[in-house]
Amino acid sequence: MAEFVYKARNTEGSSLEGLMDADNEQIVAKRLRDKGYYIISIKKYEDRNIHINFKAFTRVTLKDLAVFCRQFSTMINAGISLVRSLDILLSQSTNLKLKETILSIKEKVEGGMALSKALEEEKKVFPRLFISMVAAGEAGGLLDESLEEVAAHLENENEMKQKVTSALVYPIIISIVSVFVVIFLTVGVLPTFVDMFAGMDMELPAITEFVLASSDFLSSYWWFVLAILGVGVGAIYSYYRIEQGRRNIDKLLLKVPLIGDLSTKLATARFSKTLSVLISSGVPIIESLDIVAKIMTNRVVAENILEAKKAITEGESMVLPLRHGRIFPKMLLQMVKIGEETGRLDEMLLRVSGFYEKEVENKVNGMVSLIEPLLIVGLGIVVGGIVLSIMLPMFNMLDGI
Numbered sequence: 001m002a003e004f005v006y007k008a009r010n011t012e013g014s015s016l017e018g019l020m021d022a023d024n025e026q027i028v029a030k031r032l033r034d035k036g037y038y039i040i041s042i043k044k045y046e047d048r049n050i051h052i053n054f055k056a057f058t059r060v061t062l063k064d065l066a067v068f069c070r071q072f073s074t075m076i077n078a079g080i081s082l083v084r085s086l087d088i089l090l091s092q093s094t095n096l097k098l099k100e101t102i103l104s105i106k107e108k109v110e111g112g113m114a115l116s117k118a119l120e121e122e123k124k125v126f127p128r129l130f131i132s133m134v135a136a137g138e139a140g141g142l143l144d145e146s147l148e149e150v151a152a153h154l155e156n157e158n159e160m161k162q163k164v165t166s167a168l169v170y171p172i173i174i175s176i177v178s179v180f181v182v183i184f185l186t187v188g189v190l191p192t193f194v195d196m197f198a199g200m201d202m203e204l205p206a207i208t209e210f211v212l213a214s215s216d217f218l219s220s221y222w223w224f225v226l227a228i229l230g231v232g233v234g235a236i237y238s239y240y241r242i243e244q245g246r247r248n249i250d251k252l253l254l255k256v257p258l259i260g261d262l263s264t265k266l267a268t269a270r271f272s273k274t275l276s277v278l279i280s281s282g283v284p285i286i287e288s289l290d291i292v293a294k295i296m297t298n299r300v301v302a303e304n305i306l307e308a309k310k311a312i313t314e315g316e317s318m319v320l321p322l323r324h325g326r327i328f329p330k331m332l333l334q335m336v337k338i339g340e341e342t343g344r345l346d347e348m349l350l351r352v353s354g355f356y357e358k359e360v361e362n363k364v365n366g367m368v369s370l371i372e373p374l375l376i377v378g379l380g381i382v383v384g385g386i387v388l389s390i391m392l393p394m395f396n397m398l399d400g401i
Helices: 025-034 048-055 062-077 082-092 096-110 115-120 128-140 143-189 191-198 206-241 243-253 259-280 285-295 299-313 319-325 330-342 345-400
Strands: 002-009 015-022 038-044
Touching (some): 015 082, 025 038, 062 082, 096 115, 143 259, 206 243, 259 330, 299 319, 319 330
Antiparallel strands (some): 002 015
16 A cells, blocks of 8 residues: 555545545545545655654654644634545644544545544554543544643643653753763773882772772672663563552652652552543543543553542542542642532632642652752762772871871
8 A cells, every 4th residue: 555645626626635545546536536535646755764763763752742733623613624634734734643543534535524523543652641632522522622622731741741851851960960070080080099008018098999999899880780680670660560560669659758748649640540531531530530540651540540430430429538648739639628518619629739739849849959969969978088099098108107
Protein backbone atom coordinates (compact mmCIF):
# COMPACT_ATOMS: atom_id res chain seq x y z
CA MET A 1 0.00 0.00 0.00
CA ALA A 2 1.29 3.48 -0.93
CA GLU A 3 0.41 7.01 0.10
CA PHE A 4 -1.03 9.51 -2.39
CA VAL A 5 -1.38 13.29 -2.30
CA TYR A 6 -4.62 14.47 -3.85
CA LYS A 7 -6.16 17.81 -4.82
CA ALA A 8 -9.88 18.04 -5.47
CA ARG A 9 -12.92 20.31 -5.30
CA ASN A 10 -16.18 19.61 -3.48
CA THR A 11 -19.68 20.39 -4.69
CA GLU A 12 -19.44 23.89 -3.21
CA GLY A 13 -16.31 24.63 -5.24
CA SER A 14 -13.90 24.67 -2.28
CA SER A 15 -10.47 23.15 -2.95
CA LEU A 16 -9.32 20.22 -0.83
CA GLU A 17 -5.89 18.71 -0.28
CA GLY A 18 -4.96 15.60 1.64
CA LEU A 19 -3.19 12.28 1.92
CA MET A 20 -4.72 8.85 1.35
CA ASP A 21 -3.39 5.31 1.69
CA ALA A 22 -4.31 3.04 -1.22
CA ASP A 23 -2.92 0.34 -3.51
CA ASN A 24 -3.01 2.57 -6.60
CA GLU A 25 -4.24 5.89 -8.02
CA GLN A 26 -7.43 4.34 -9.40
CA ILE A 27 -8.63 3.41 -5.90
CA VAL A 28 -7.94 6.94 -4.66
CA ALA A 29 -9.85 8.39 -7.63
CA LYS A 30 -12.82 6.08 -7.00
CA ARG A 31 -13.00 7.03 -3.31
CA LEU A 32 -12.95 10.72 -4.16
CA ARG A 33 -15.62 10.37 -6.85
CA ASP A 34 -17.83 8.36 -4.47
CA LYS A 35 -17.74 11.37 -2.14
CA GLY A 36 -18.78 13.65 -4.98
CA TYR A 37 -15.40 15.36 -5.36
CA TYR A 38 -14.04 16.70 -8.65
CA ILE A 39 -10.44 15.46 -8.99
CA ILE A 40 -7.72 17.97 -9.86
CA SER A 41 -4.63 15.81 -9.37
CA ILE A 42 -3.39 12.63 -7.68
CA LYS A 43 0.31 12.02 -7.09
CA LYS A 44 2.24 9.39 -5.21
CA TYR A 45 3.88 10.74 -2.07
CA GLU A 46 7.54 10.31 -3.04
CA ASP A 47 9.02 11.28 0.34
CA ARG A 48 7.21 8.49 2.20
CA ASN A 49 10.27 6.22 2.51
CA ILE A 50 12.25 9.07 4.03
CA HIS A 51 9.59 9.95 6.57
CA ILE A 52 8.71 6.43 7.68
CA ASN A 53 11.89 6.13 9.70
CA PHE A 54 11.12 9.34 11.52
CA LYS A 55 7.54 8.30 12.37
CA ALA A 56 8.87 5.36 14.34
CA PHE A 57 10.73 7.75 16.64
CA THR A 58 8.06 10.48 16.79
CA ARG A 59 5.99 10.74 19.94
CA VAL A 60 2.74 12.66 20.36
CA THR A 61 3.18 14.79 23.47
CA LEU A 62 0.61 16.36 25.79
CA LYS A 63 1.39 19.70 24.17
CA ASP A 64 0.66 18.28 20.70
CA LEU A 65 -2.68 16.90 21.89
CA ALA A 66 -3.59 20.16 23.66
CA VAL A 67 -2.91 22.22 20.51
CA PHE A 68 -4.90 19.70 18.45
CA CYS A 69 -7.88 19.98 20.82
CA ARG A 70 -7.77 23.76 21.01
CA GLN A 71 -7.72 24.17 17.23
CA PHE A 72 -10.33 21.46 16.70
CA SER A 73 -12.66 23.09 19.23
CA THR A 74 -12.30 26.50 17.61
CA MET A 75 -13.18 25.15 14.16
CA ILE A 76 -16.17 23.13 15.39
CA ASN A 77 -17.45 26.19 17.28
CA ALA A 78 -17.11 28.22 14.06
CA GLY A 79 -19.44 25.77 12.29
CA ILE A 80 -16.82 23.98 10.19
CA SER A 81 -17.67 20.34 9.50
CA LEU A 82 -15.76 17.50 11.17
CA VAL A 83 -14.14 16.31 7.94
CA ARG A 84 -13.11 19.81 6.88
CA SER A 85 -11.74 20.52 10.38
CA LEU A 86 -9.69 17.33 10.32
CA ASP A 87 -8.45 18.20 6.84
CA ILE A 88 -7.23 21.60 8.11
CA LEU A 89 -5.63 20.02 11.18
CA LEU A 90 -3.90 17.51 8.90
CA SER A 91 -2.35 20.26 6.82
CA GLN A 92 -1.26 22.26 9.88
CA SER A 93 0.23 19.45 11.97
CA THR A 94 4.04 19.20 12.05
CA ASN A 95 4.20 16.00 14.13
CA LEU A 96 4.53 13.07 11.71
CA LYS A 97 2.88 10.55 14.03
CA LEU A 98 -0.05 12.85 14.78
CA LYS A 99 -0.37 13.72 11.08
CA GLU A 100 -0.66 10.05 10.18
CA THR A 101 -3.21 9.51 12.96
CA ILE A 102 -5.36 12.49 11.90
CA LEU A 103 -5.40 11.13 8.34
CA SER A 104 -6.62 7.76 9.60
CA ILE A 105 -9.36 9.41 11.72
CA LYS A 106 -10.44 11.63 8.84
CA GLU A 107 -10.89 8.65 6.52
CA LYS A 108 -12.93 6.79 9.14
CA VAL A 109 -15.16 9.81 9.81
CA GLU A 110 -15.65 10.26 6.05
CA GLY A 111 -16.76 6.64 5.95
CA GLY A 112 -19.54 7.38 8.46
CA MET A 113 -17.85 6.39 11.72
CA ALA A 114 -18.45 8.53 14.83
CA LEU A 115 -15.50 10.67 15.88
CA SER A 116 -15.23 9.00 19.30
CA LYS A 117 -15.17 5.55 17.67
CA ALA A 118 -12.46 6.68 15.24
CA LEU A 119 -10.43 8.06 18.15
CA GLU A 120 -10.89 4.80 20.07
CA GLU A 121 -9.21 2.92 17.23
CA GLU A 122 -6.20 5.24 17.72
CA LYS A 123 -6.02 4.76 21.51
CA LYS A 124 -2.24 4.43 21.41
CA VAL A 125 -2.16 8.15 20.61
CA PHE A 126 -5.32 9.47 22.28
CA PRO A 127 -5.81 8.71 26.01
CA ARG A 128 -9.06 7.20 27.24
CA LEU A 129 -9.96 10.45 29.02
CA PHE A 130 -9.82 12.23 25.67
CA ILE A 131 -12.00 9.61 23.96
CA SER A 132 -14.61 9.50 26.75
CA MET A 133 -15.00 13.28 26.85
CA VAL A 134 -15.40 13.45 23.07
CA ALA A 135 -18.05 10.70 23.26
CA ALA A 136 -19.88 12.65 25.98
CA GLY A 137 -19.65 15.82 23.89
CA GLU A 138 -21.05 14.04 20.83
CA ALA A 139 -23.95 12.60 22.85
CA GLY A 140 -24.83 15.98 24.35
CA GLY A 141 -24.26 18.02 21.19
CA LEU A 142 -21.46 19.96 22.92
CA LEU A 143 -18.42 18.61 21.12
CA ASP A 144 -16.69 22.00 20.92
CA GLU A 145 -17.07 22.56 24.68
CA SER A 146 -15.81 19.06 25.46
CA LEU A 147 -12.76 19.59 23.24
CA GLU A 148 -12.14 22.93 24.93
CA GLU A 149 -12.20 21.26 28.36
CA VAL A 150 -9.89 18.50 27.15
CA ALA A 151 -7.47 21.11 25.81
CA ALA A 152 -7.48 23.03 29.11
CA HIS A 153 -6.93 19.80 31.06
CA LEU A 154 -4.05 18.65 28.84
CA GLU A 155 -2.43 22.08 29.03
CA ASN A 156 -2.71 21.98 32.81
CA GLU A 157 -1.18 18.46 32.92
CA ASN A 158 1.65 19.55 30.63
CA GLU A 159 2.30 22.69 32.67
CA MET A 160 2.51 20.72 35.93
CA LYS A 161 4.81 18.16 34.32
CA GLN A 162 7.06 20.91 32.95
CA LYS A 163 7.28 22.63 36.34
CA VAL A 164 8.34 19.43 38.09
CA THR A 165 10.81 18.52 35.33
CA SER A 166 12.41 21.97 35.08
CA ALA A 167 12.77 22.19 38.86
CA LEU A 168 14.66 18.88 38.97
CA VAL A 169 16.99 19.61 36.02
CA TYR A 170 19.53 21.62 38.02
CA PRO A 171 19.93 19.10 40.89
CA ILE A 172 20.30 16.27 38.35
CA ILE A 173 23.02 18.19 36.48
CA ILE A 174 24.86 18.88 39.73
CA SER A 175 24.65 15.19 40.67
CA ILE A 176 26.04 14.06 37.30
CA VAL A 177 28.87 16.62 37.42
CA SER A 178 29.68 15.56 40.99
CA VAL A 179 29.98 11.90 39.99
CA PHE A 180 32.28 12.72 37.06
CA VAL A 181 34.46 15.02 39.19
CA VAL A 182 34.91 12.33 41.85
CA ILE A 183 35.67 9.66 39.23
CA PHE A 184 38.21 11.94 37.54
CA LEU A 185 39.98 12.70 40.80
CA THR A 186 40.05 9.12 42.09
CA VAL A 187 40.92 7.43 38.79
CA GLY A 188 42.76 10.12 36.84
CA VAL A 189 44.58 12.22 39.44
CA LEU A 190 45.24 10.08 42.52
CA PRO A 191 47.17 7.27 40.75
CA THR A 192 49.95 9.77 39.92
CA PHE A 193 50.60 10.18 43.64
CA VAL A 194 50.62 6.48 44.45
CA ASP A 195 54.23 5.88 43.39
CA MET A 196 55.42 9.03 45.15
CA PHE A 197 53.77 8.05 48.43
CA ALA A 198 54.97 4.45 48.09
CA GLY A 199 58.59 5.68 48.02
CA MET A 200 58.18 7.61 51.24
CA ASP A 201 59.49 5.99 54.33
CA MET A 202 56.65 7.28 56.44
CA GLU A 203 53.27 6.26 57.72
CA LEU A 204 50.42 7.65 55.64
CA PRO A 205 47.36 9.19 57.31
CA ALA A 206 44.29 6.97 57.51
CA ILE A 207 42.34 9.20 55.13
CA THR A 208 45.13 8.96 52.54
CA GLU A 209 45.28 5.17 52.75
CA PHE A 210 41.50 4.95 52.40
CA VAL A 211 41.38 7.26 49.36
CA LEU A 212 44.32 5.51 47.69
CA ALA A 213 42.77 2.10 48.29
CA SER A 214 39.46 3.33 46.83
CA SER A 215 41.28 4.77 43.80
CA ASP A 216 43.19 1.53 43.24
CA PHE A 217 40.00 -0.53 43.50
CA LEU A 218 38.09 1.67 41.04
CA SER A 219 41.01 1.70 38.59
CA SER A 220 41.40 -2.08 38.69
CA TYR A 221 37.81 -3.24 39.10
CA TRP A 222 35.73 -0.50 37.44
CA TRP A 223 34.09 -3.19 35.30
CA PHE A 224 32.99 -5.02 38.46
CA VAL A 225 31.41 -1.85 39.87
CA LEU A 226 29.54 -1.24 36.61
CA ALA A 227 28.42 -4.88 36.52
CA ILE A 228 27.06 -4.68 40.08
CA LEU A 229 25.21 -1.45 39.26
CA GLY A 230 23.83 -2.98 36.06
CA VAL A 231 22.67 -6.13 37.84
CA GLY A 232 21.09 -4.05 40.61
CA VAL A 233 19.19 -1.79 38.20
CA GLY A 234 18.14 -4.81 36.13
CA ALA A 235 16.90 -6.66 39.21
CA ILE A 236 14.85 -3.68 40.39
CA TYR A 237 13.41 -3.18 36.90
CA SER A 238 12.50 -6.87 36.59
CA TYR A 239 10.90 -6.86 40.05
CA TYR A 240 8.93 -3.72 39.16
CA ARG A 241 7.50 -5.42 36.07
CA ILE A 242 5.98 -8.11 38.28
CA GLU A 243 2.50 -7.08 39.48
CA GLN A 244 3.20 -7.65 43.18
CA GLY A 245 6.68 -6.17 42.86
CA ARG A 246 5.36 -2.98 41.33
CA ARG A 247 2.73 -2.73 44.04
CA ASN A 248 5.34 -3.15 46.79
CA ILE A 249 7.63 -0.52 45.28
CA ASP A 250 4.75 1.93 44.75
CA LYS A 251 3.64 1.37 48.34
CA LEU A 252 7.18 2.03 49.55
CA LEU A 253 7.42 5.24 47.51
CA LEU A 254 4.35 6.60 49.30
CA LYS A 255 6.10 6.15 52.67
CA VAL A 256 9.57 7.51 51.80
CA PRO A 257 10.17 10.89 53.48
CA LEU A 258 9.76 13.89 51.14
CA ILE A 259 9.13 11.71 48.07
CA GLY A 260 6.08 10.09 49.65
CA ASP A 261 4.49 13.43 50.54
CA LEU A 262 5.16 14.78 47.04
CA SER A 263 3.73 11.62 45.43
CA THR A 264 0.57 11.85 47.56
CA LYS A 265 -0.02 15.51 46.73
CA LEU A 266 0.65 14.91 43.03
CA ALA A 267 -1.81 11.98 43.01
CA THR A 268 -4.41 14.09 44.86
CA ALA A 269 -4.08 16.97 42.38
CA ARG A 270 -4.32 14.64 39.40
CA PHE A 271 -7.23 12.63 40.83
CA SER A 272 -9.33 15.65 41.75
CA LYS A 273 -8.68 17.62 38.54
CA THR A 274 -9.23 14.71 36.14
CA LEU A 275 -12.35 13.46 37.90
CA SER A 276 -13.77 17.00 38.02
CA VAL A 277 -13.22 17.50 34.27
CA LEU A 278 -14.79 14.14 33.40
CA ILE A 279 -17.87 14.60 35.57
CA SER A 280 -18.48 18.18 34.37
CA SER A 281 -18.24 16.90 30.76
CA GLY A 282 -21.05 14.43 31.36
CA VAL A 283 -19.02 11.24 31.66
CA PRO A 284 -20.71 8.82 34.13
CA ILE A 285 -19.06 8.67 37.56
CA ILE A 286 -18.31 4.92 37.27
CA GLU A 287 -16.56 5.34 33.93
CA SER A 288 -14.81 8.48 35.21
CA LEU A 289 -13.30 6.66 38.20
CA ASP A 290 -12.19 3.81 35.93
CA ILE A 291 -10.40 6.31 33.65
CA VAL A 292 -8.77 8.12 36.58
CA ALA A 293 -7.53 4.82 38.03
CA LYS A 294 -5.88 3.92 34.71
CA ILE A 295 -3.96 7.19 34.40
CA MET A 296 -2.48 6.89 37.90
CA THR A 297 1.16 5.83 37.78
CA ASN A 298 1.11 4.50 41.35
CA ARG A 299 -0.58 1.09 41.51
CA VAL A 300 -1.62 1.43 45.17
CA VAL A 301 -3.39 4.73 44.45
CA ALA A 302 -5.10 3.18 41.41
CA GLU A 303 -6.37 0.25 43.51
CA ASN A 304 -7.80 2.64 46.10
CA ILE A 305 -9.70 4.52 43.38
CA LEU A 306 -11.09 1.24 42.00
CA GLU A 307 -12.32 0.41 45.51
CA ALA A 308 -14.16 3.76 45.50
CA LYS A 309 -15.66 2.83 42.12
CA LYS A 310 -16.84 -0.50 43.55
CA ALA A 311 -18.47 1.29 46.50
CA ILE A 312 -20.44 3.60 44.19
CA THR A 313 -21.50 0.62 42.07
CA GLU A 314 -22.96 -0.91 45.23
CA GLY A 315 -24.81 2.30 46.05
CA GLU A 316 -22.45 3.51 48.79
CA SER A 317 -20.34 6.63 49.21
CA MET A 318 -16.84 6.57 47.75
CA VAL A 319 -15.45 8.44 50.76
CA LEU A 320 -15.21 5.33 52.98
CA PRO A 321 -12.87 3.28 50.73
CA LEU A 322 -10.79 6.39 50.03
CA ARG A 323 -10.47 6.97 53.78
CA HIS A 324 -9.59 3.31 54.45
CA GLY A 325 -6.82 3.51 51.87
CA ARG A 326 -5.07 6.16 54.01
CA ILE A 327 -3.52 7.75 50.93
CA PHE A 328 -5.51 10.87 50.15
CA PRO A 329 -5.49 13.81 52.61
CA LYS A 330 -8.46 14.67 54.83
CA MET A 331 -9.19 17.86 52.90
CA LEU A 332 -9.95 15.87 49.73
CA LEU A 333 -12.14 13.40 51.66
CA GLN A 334 -14.15 16.20 53.25
CA MET A 335 -14.69 17.98 49.93
CA VAL A 336 -15.74 14.73 48.24
CA LYS A 337 -18.26 14.09 51.03
CA ILE A 338 -19.68 17.61 50.68
CA GLY A 339 -19.76 17.25 46.90
CA GLU A 340 -21.67 13.97 47.09
CA GLU A 341 -24.20 15.41 49.56
CA THR A 342 -24.80 18.62 47.58
CA GLY A 343 -24.57 17.14 44.07
CA ARG A 344 -21.68 19.50 43.24
CA LEU A 345 -18.85 16.99 43.29
CA ASP A 346 -17.15 18.42 40.18
CA GLU A 347 -16.99 21.92 41.72
CA MET A 348 -15.58 20.62 45.02
CA LEU A 349 -12.95 18.54 43.24
CA LEU A 350 -11.94 21.49 41.07
CA ARG A 351 -11.29 23.59 44.18
CA VAL A 352 -9.22 20.80 45.72
CA SER A 353 -7.18 20.36 42.53
CA GLY A 354 -6.22 24.05 42.44
CA PHE A 355 -5.04 23.90 46.05
CA TYR A 356 -2.95 20.74 45.62
CA GLU A 357 -1.46 21.82 42.29
CA LYS A 358 -0.07 24.83 44.15
CA GLU A 359 1.05 22.51 46.97
CA VAL A 360 2.93 20.32 44.47
CA GLU A 361 4.66 23.36 43.01
CA ASN A 362 5.66 24.63 46.45
CA LYS A 363 6.80 21.15 47.53
CA VAL A 364 8.99 20.71 44.45
CA ASN A 365 10.53 24.16 44.87
CA GLY A 366 11.14 23.45 48.55
CA MET A 367 12.81 20.10 47.81
CA VAL A 368 15.01 21.68 45.14
CA SER A 369 16.04 24.51 47.45
CA LEU A 370 16.99 21.85 50.03
CA ILE A 371 18.70 19.41 47.64
CA GLU A 372 20.87 21.96 45.83
CA PRO A 373 22.90 23.12 48.87
CA LEU A 374 23.13 19.54 50.15
CA LEU A 375 24.60 18.39 46.82
CA ILE A 376 27.06 21.27 46.75
CA VAL A 377 28.12 20.67 50.36
CA GLY A 378 28.41 16.92 49.68
CA LEU A 379 30.58 17.53 46.62
CA GLY A 380 32.70 19.96 48.59
CA ILE A 381 33.23 17.41 51.38
CA VAL A 382 34.22 14.63 48.95
CA VAL A 383 36.56 16.80 46.88
CA GLY A 384 37.94 18.41 50.00
CA GLY A 385 38.60 14.96 51.51
CA ILE A 386 40.48 13.85 48.37
CA VAL A 387 42.57 17.03 48.31
CA LEU A 388 43.26 16.69 52.04
CA SER A 389 44.37 13.07 51.58
CA ILE A 390 46.98 14.30 49.09
CA MET A 391 48.11 17.36 51.00
CA LEU A 392 48.54 15.77 54.47
CA PRO A 393 51.43 13.43 53.45
CA MET A 394 53.11 16.36 51.72
CA PHE A 395 52.87 18.50 54.83
CA ASN A 396 54.27 15.61 56.91
CA MET A 397 57.12 15.23 54.41
CA LEU A 398 57.92 18.94 54.60
CA ASP A 399 57.88 18.80 58.42
CA GLY A 400 60.38 15.91 58.24
CA ILE A 401 62.69 17.93 56.00
